[in-house]
Structure formats: structure tokens, C-alpha cells
Amino acid sequence: MSTIAEPIGSKAAGTEKTTTISGSVAVLEAFLAEGVDTIFGYPGGAIMPIYDALYDYNDKLKHILVRHEQGGIHAAQGYARTSGRTGVVFATSGPGATNLVTGLADAMIDSNPIVCVTGQVFAHLLGTDAFQETDVINITTPVTKWNYQVTDASEIPHVLAKAFYIASSGRPGPVLIDITKNAQLQLFEYSGYQKCNHIRSYRPKPNIRTEYIEQAAAWINQAQRPFVLFGQGVILGKAEQEFKAFIEKSGIPAAWTIMGLSALPTDHPLNVGMLGMHGNYGPNVLTNECDVLIAVGMRFDDRVTGRLDKYARQAKVIHLDIDPAEIDKNVKTTVPVWGDCKETLPLLTAAINQKVYPQWLDKFNDYRRQEEEQCIVPEMNPTSEVMTMAEVIHALNDLTNGDAVIVTDVGQHQMVACRYAKFTQSQSNVTSGGLGTMGFGLPAAIGAKYGAPDREVIAIIGDGGIQMTIQELGTIMQFGVAVKIIVLNNQFLGMVRQWQQLFHDKRYSFVNITSPDFVAVAKGYHIDAQKVEHREQLRAALKTMIDSKESYLLEIMVGKENNVFPMVPQGCSVAEIRLK
Amino acid sequence: MKQEFTITVYTENQIGLLTRIAIIFSRRKINVESLNTSPSEIENIHRFNIVINETEEVVRKLCRQIEKQVEVLKAYYSSNDEIIWQEMALYKVPTDQVAEKVQVERLLRQYGARAVVIRNDYTVFEATGHREETDKLIEILGEFGLIEFVRSARVAIIKNSNGFHDKLRQFEQREPGEEVIENEYLGQNQKVFTM
Numbered sequence: 001m002s003t004i005a006e007p008i009g010s011k012a013a014g015t016e017k018t019t020t021i022s023g024s025v026a027v028l029e030a031f032l033a034e035g036v037d038t039i040f041g042y043p044g045g046a047i048m049p050i051y052d053a054l055y056d057y058n059d060k061l062k063h064i065l066v067r068h069e070q071g072g073i074h075a076a077q078g079y080a081r082t083s084g085r086t087g088v089v090f091a092t093s094g095p096g097a098t099n100l101v102t103g104l105a106d107a108m109i110d111s112n113p114i115v116c117v118t119g120q121v122f123a124h125l126l127g128t129d130a131f132q133e134t135d136v137i138n139i140t141t142p143v144t145k146w147n148y149q150v151t152d153a154s155e156i157p158h159v160l161a162k163a164f165y166i167a168s169s170g171r172p173g174p175v176l177i178d179i180t181k182n183a184q185l186q187l188f189e190y191s192g193y194q195k196c197n198h199i200r201s202y203r204p205k206p207n208i209r210t211e212y213i214e215q216a217a218a219w220i221n222q223a224q225r226p227f228v229l230f231g232q233g234v235i236l237g238k239a240e241q242e243f244k245a246f247i248e249k250s251g252i253p254a255a256w257t258i259m260g261l262s263a264l265p266t267d268h269p270l271n272v273g274m275l276g277m278h279g280n281y282g283p284n285v286l287t288n289e290c291d292v293l294i295a296v297g298m299r300f301d302d303r304v305t306g307r308l309d310k311y312a313r314q315a316k317v318i319h320l321d322i323d324p325a326e327i328d329k330n331v332k333t334t335v336p337v338w339g340d341c342k343e344t345l346p347l348l349t350a351a352i353n354q355k356v357y358p359q360w361l362d363k364f365n366d367y368r369r370q371e372e373e374q375c376i377v378p379e380m381n382p383t384s385e386v387m388t389m390a391e392v393i394h395a396l397n398d399l400t401n402g403d404a405v406i407v408t409d410v411g412q413h414q415m416v417a418c419r420y421a422k423f424t425q426s427q428s429n430v431t432s433g434g435l436g437t438m439g440f441g442l443p444a445a446i447g448a449k450y451g452a453p454d455r456e457v458i459a460i461i462g463d464g465g466i467q468m469t470i471q472e473l474g475t476i477m478q479f480g481v482a483v484k485i486i487v488l489n490n491q492f493l494g495m496v497r498q499w500q501q502l503f504h505d506k507r508y509s510f511v512n513i514t515s516p517d518f519v520a521v522a523k524g525y526h527i528d529a530q531k532v533e534h535r536e537q538l539r540a541a542l543k544t545m546i547d548s549k550e551s552y553l554l555e556i557m558v559g560k561e562n563n564v565f566p567m568v569p570q571g572c573s574v575a576e577i578r579l580k
Numbered sequence: 581m582k583q584e585f586t587i588t589v590y591t592e593n594q595i596g597l598l599t600r601i602a603i604i605f606s607r608r609k610i611n612v613e614s615l616n617t618s619p620s621e622i623e624n625i626h627r628f629n630i631v632i633n634e635t636e637e638v639v640r641k642l643c644r645q646i647e648k649q650v651e652v653l654k655a656y657y658s659s660n661d662e663i664i665w666q667e668m669a670l671y672k673v674p675t676d677q678v679a680e681k682v683q684v685e686r687l688l689r690q691y692g693a694r695a696v697v698i699r700n701d702y703t704v705f706e707a708t709g710h711r712e713e714t715d716k717l718i719e720i721l722g723e724f725g726l727i728e729f730v731r732s733a734r735v736a737i738i739k740n741s742n743g744f745h746d747k748l749r750q751f752e753q754r755e756p757g758e759e760v761i762e763n764e765y766l767g768q769n770q771k772v773f774t775m
Contacts, residue, residue: 137596138596138599141596141599141600141603142603142607145650146650147596148596149595166650199650200592200653200748200751200752201591201592201650201651201652201653201751202650202651323648324644324647324648325641325644325645325647325648327644328640328641329641329644
């Protein structure tokens with residue numbers, strides 16, 4: 001096939017023109033029509049016809065060959081998070097598709113818009129235990145917002161239109177389309193691509209009820225100690241400005257979940273910090289002292305609420321969420337404001353009075369001072385010889401001024417990075433919040449860089465997590481992805497070790513993980529790298545890393561048995577947060 | 581308090597939707613007592629009847645999770661006094677027993693059972709009714725050599741429902757409809773403002 005100058009089958013005036021194309025070409029045409037520019041994928045037998053078609057689309061669709069399908073989907077998640085667009089993944093049938101499952105579960109729980117296209121064996125072989133056949137649809141049903149198996153090429157345009165619509169609308173989520181090989185090869189009459197904007201059984205955007213807005217405003221207006229919690233809904237709804245306007249007019253202190261991090265600049269005077277198990281002292285304690293709790297685009301995860309029957313029982317709860325299933329799911333709501341917060345927040349802002357709460361804010365500041373004294377200052381400026389994770393993040397902040405995208409893996413370093421990293425703009429924090437997927441960081445950073453190519457992307461990963469997806473260094477090498485990688489090496493699976501220390505009498509069961517020479521590994525992949533073992537080298541090494549135009553890996557040795565505090569022990573109330 | 585609830589779900593006709601709905605229960609380790617799928621009053625729209633034993637709060641949350649599925653139009657839940665429901669049962673008994681004992685015939689009549697098949701060796705009776713009624717008949721026929729028994733899932737009609745036609749029209753409009761989350765405070769503005 002010759003190169004295609006314009007979308008195939010574009011409608012000539014008044015006449016329905018059809019073109020004969022293959023199912024594979026229809027997939028790629030759908031991508032172009034949906035504005036896809038980057039695909040993360042890995043080829044294999046059952047998806048070969050699509051890869052064959054891709055050969056002719058090389059100038060329009062960038063394909064990043066990852067080293068493992070899990071890396072592909074995490075990269076697509078990173079891409080979605082920094083770009084606000086839908087991430088796209090290719091994988092083959094059988095093992096290719098099953099390797100996507102962790103990423104799908106991660107994208108599902110963290111509401112990432114993802115479209116995965118998997119190859120499948122010929123339709124006549126379905127159910128015969130054919131080579132590389134797995135029942136992908138049923139395997140992925142619990143971890144997808146929607147999935148569908150295509151066995152006839154003529155279905156492809158409208159099924160993909162539905163896929164992109166479902167993935168990105170309402171509460172976003174992953175969608176998987178499984179296409180049998182015969183459908184990829186099959187020629188059919190194609191009459192152009194029509195975007196989907198309505199499915200009768202699907203309600204992404206509910207009507208906003210003014211009664212609820214009025215009730216919520218009434219509670220807020222008479223509140224003495226109101227408190228705002230915000231999550232990723234603010235970022236997904238692209239409602240950062242609306243959110244800022246709301247808290248600035250209402251004067252209400254606001255705390256974030258780790259998925260909501262970066263929606264409000266760190267230095268905003270009403271940003272009082274992080275919620276949850278390793279969040280800040282004040283926001284946790286004062287959750288149980290506020291009189292009106294306003295939750296915006298967050299889902300009261302157990303890592304945020306601690307023990308539910310002791311969570312904000314005194315407060316009237318106003319919950320703004322686009323997903324009706326979240327209302328009352330964990331915390332009983334007084335007023336549910338169901339809708340897209342991009343639309344509900346301005347309505348609420350208009351209905352509330354301009355106010356300030358100096359005494360209430362002072363309480364947050366008091367707790368902040370206590371936390372600084374007992375946790376933050378000793379962590380950021382340690383007197384010990386060994387380095388702490390917090391001082392690394394602190395030094396990094398000075399170099400990035402909070403403008404970088406910070407991608408983390410899962411564990412102690414994740415909590416420390418989220419606690420201490422500074423942010424000036426939204427869509428800057430990429431982390432596996434709900435699923436807690438170790439191995440997420442490195443591939444997600446690759447995708448994050450493609451999603452925000454002009455921004456500095458820094459992956460902060462532990463010595464355990466990086467070894468789960470370390471092969472993606474190969475992707476970085478091959479495509480010259482200029483991500484910066486910091487490995488915070490404490491020679492332990494630190495978070496599990498911390499729990500074993502605190503709750504299992506220091507019985508360190510299989511947490512002493514050994515690592516390869518990360519610098520040598522990176523250099524093996526032609527990625528420049530160095531190891532930092534002493535505090536005096538830290539700032540210079542970080543600067544070398546930031547100044548590098550290419551990817552760079554920095555292995556930083558930190559204290560072996562440092563713990564992350566504050567901490568709300570599991571099964572305790574948020575008010576029982578411990579500083580040490 | 582746990583009690584029997586019947587969940588009525590209106591859906592598109594799509595392969596795999598049964599799994600999507602079933603795993604909402606199995607994921608939470610909730611046993612489905614009875615499940616029936618059938619056409620509805622509207623062409624191409626299917627209707628599930630699912631019976632579970634749970635508290636109302638759990639059932640309400642389950643319905644929201646069910647409605648969240650892309651191909652589900654609406655999920656309602658009803659307690660037993662809000663529905664008209666029936667289950668059908670088949671009983672196979674040896675014909676000689678039935679023929680010989682007049683008592684059997686009287687009992688069958690009493691329970692509204694009717695013979696579906698009569699052969700030399702066995703007879704199949706059918707009875708329709710509530711669980712207790714069809715259960716009772718097992719007990720009785722047990723004494724007369726019940727060979728085989730099977731009961732269908734529950735089918736239920738909601739007493740206070742005007743069918744789904746109007747609702748479907750709302751769904752087919754491109755604009756979002758008036759559907760809202762039920763809220764105990766809605767329509768009680770005065771009470772809300774007293775803190």
C-alpha cells in the first residue's frame with residue numbers, strides 16, 4: 001500500500017464513498033482519527049497483521065517497542081497522566097495479553113484512560129486451546145471499564161470509537177479490544193471513521209442538581225472548621241483553576257490524596273499537605289475535628305481514611321464525584337454532589353460566601369510545626385552519616401524548582417517523594433496509588449516523557465521496584481528517552497521491612513534484597529550513570545543528572561533501616577497518627 | 581438486617597455482560613440465590629432478575645456497581661413485598677404411586693400442580709408459586725418416591741413500576757437525564773440547615 005495522504009474513506013460531499021481496507025488498517029485509521037500519536041507495544045503472532053499495517057504508518061504513528069507488555073501498559077499510563085490524553089497499547093494474544101493484566105488493574109483503580117488492542121487467534125480456533133490462545137476477555141473483565149472481542153473487521157471502526165469514548169469519558173478507565181487474526185486480515189468496505197459521543201446505556205456525565213449545590217453551599221457557609229480533601233478527580237476533570245477559585249473564595253484549607261498531588265501548587269497558602277497513612281500530621285488529626293468535610297474527586301481509600309468507624313464521624317460530609325458508585329461507598333455522605341467537578345465547582349463557588357478561617361488555619365500550622373520539629377527537619381537535614389531519602393528529594397527540589405514531573409514506584413521512596421517533592425503545576429506526579437504496583441515507576445516514566453516531552457521527567461524508584469521492570473532500560477536505550485532515574489537504594493524492601501520492624505518484632509522475613517551494580521547495568525544499556533554514597537557528592541551528582549540531555553541513572557545509597565513517619569498504623573483512626 | 585432482595589436489571593444484549601454482573605457479587609463473596617435472564621417488554625433490551633440475601637445498604641451499593649457497567653441501563657432493587665414473583669418447579673414421581681393413591685391427586689390439586697407428562701413408569705408435575713409452596717410439595721412428594729426435582733430461578737414484576745419504555749426514551753436522548761442518587765436530605769431543605 002502506498003502512503004496515505006488523508007484519512008481513508010473521508011466523506012466526499014454528498015456521496016458515501018467507501019474504500020476496501022483491512023481490519024488492521026481500520027485500527028490505525030481509528031487511532032489517527034482519535035489523535036493518537038504514540039503507541040506502546042510489543043508484536044507477536046496474533047497481532048502481526050496490525051504490525052504489518054503499522055509499517056506503512058511509521059511517519060504518523062510513533063511506536064515504542066517496550067521490553068515487556070507490562071512495561072507497555074505502564075508507559076501508556078504515564079503518558080495518560082502527564083498528557084491528559086488516552087494511552088494506547090498493542091500486545092499479542094496469550095502471554096502478551098496476560099502480561100497486560102497488572103497494568104489494567106492499576107489503570108482501573110487509578111482511573112487512567114487506556115485503550116489496549118490485543119491480537120487473538122483466528123475466530124474459528126477460539127476455544128480450542130490454540131497456540132497462544134487465552135480467554136483474554138474473561139481474564140480482563142474485572143480489571144477493565146469495558147472490553148470487547150472483534151471477530152469481524154467491519155466492527156472495528158465503531159468498536160474502537162466506543163473504546164476511546166468509554167476510556168476517556170466520565171470516570172476514565174482502561175478498555176481492552178481483542179481482535180481475532182482473521183478480522184485483522186479481512187478486507188471490508190470502509191466508509192470512514194465516526195467518533196462516538198453517545199451510548200444509550202452509558203451515563204458518563206450526570207445532570208447536576210442545583211438542590212445539592214444549594215445544600216452543599218449552605219453547609220459550607222455556616223461551617224466553622226471546614227476542610228477540603230481533593231483527589232485525582234480535579235486533575236482528570238482538568239478543573240485545577242476551578243478548584244483553586246473554590247478554595248480561595250471559601251478560604252478552606254485543602255489536603256490531597258497522593259493521586260491528587262500536584263493539582264494545587266505545593267506552596268499555595270491553603271495547601272495544608274498530604275492525607276493518609278504517611279500523610280501530614282495536621283490533615284490527619286484535623287479530619288476528626290472539622291465540622292464540614294468537602295471531598296472533591298476522591299474515593300476515601302482505606303489508606304486515606306484509616307479506621308472507617310472512627311473517621312470524621314463529627315463532620316457533615318459533602319462529596320463531589322463523577323462516579324455515583326463512589327457516593328456513600330465508604331463514607332456516608334450528607335450531601336452528594338454528583339457530577340464533573342469542572343462544572344460543579346464553579347456552581348458551588350458562586351453559591352458560597354467569601355471567607356477566611358485564620359484560627360482554624362493556625363491549628364494546621366501548629367501541627368505542621370510539631371511535625372517539622374519531630375519528623376521533617378530531622379529527615380531533610382539529618383545529623384546521621386547515612387543519607388535519608390527525604391534529603392535527596394529536598395536537594396532535588398532545589399534543582400527542579402518544582403517544575404519537574406516526578407514519577408515514583410511503590411514503597412518507602414514513594415511516600416517520601418510524595419511527602420517532600422515540590423510541585424508548581426498539575427499533571428506532574430505519576431504514581432501507582434490504588435494498586436501499589438512495584439515495577440510501575442520505570443516504564444511509567446518512559447510514557448510520562450512521551451506525554452510531556454518538553455518537561456523534565458524524573459523517576460524515583462527503590463532498589464526493589466526497579467528490579468521488577470529493569471528491562472525497560474532497553475526501551476530507554478533504543479528510543480533515547482531522556483528520563484532521569486534515581487534509585488534510592490536502602491538494600492531492603494523497605495516498606496515491608498518497616499512493617500516487620502514495627503508490627504512483627506523485627507523478624508525480617510525475606511526483605512534483604514540484593515542488587516546488581518546498577519551503574520554497570522545502566523552502562524550496559526549505554527545509559528550514563530553514577531553511584532552516590534556520600535552526602536558531599538549528592539548535589540553535584542543530582543546537578544549532573546539534571547543537566548544531562550540524555551537519560552541518566554543515579555544510584556543513591558540511603559539509610560538501611562530508616563522508616564517513613566508520620567504513620568497511621570493499620571486499623572487505627574487517622575487521629576492516632578504517630579510521629580515516631 | 582439481611583433479607584431477601586430482588587434486583588431487576590435492564591441491559592443491552594451483549595456477550596460477556598452476564599460475567600460482568602456475576603463478578604460484582606462473587607468479588608464480594610455474596611451468594612446469588614437465583615438468577616434469571618429474559619427479554620423485557622422492549623425489543624433488544626434484556627432483563628435480569630437476581631435474588632440475594634443481604635442488607636439494604638449492601639444491595640444499594642451493589643446496584644450502583646451494576647449500573648456502572650457500560651451496557652447496563654438501570655438496576656432496581658425491591659424487597660419481597662414490593663414485587664409479584666413466581667418460581668416454577670418440576671417433579672418426577674413414579675406413576676404407579678400416583679395412580680394408586682388418591683391422596684396424591686388431592687394434594688396436587690391443593691398445590692395447583694398439573695401433570696405435564698404421564699408415562700407408564702413416571703409422571704412429571706409442574707407447580708408454580710413461591711419458594712415455600714414448591715418446597716412443601718417436595719416434602720409431600722418425597723413420601724411417594726420423588727425421583728427428580730428442579731426449580732427455576734425467580735421471575736419478578738415490580739408492583740410500583742410503569743415499565744421501561746419512558747426510561748428508555750430518556751436514555752436515548754443525548755442529554756443526560758434526571759437520574760440522581762437518592763439522598764435522604766433531598767426535599768428536606770429545612771431540616772438540612774439545622775446543624
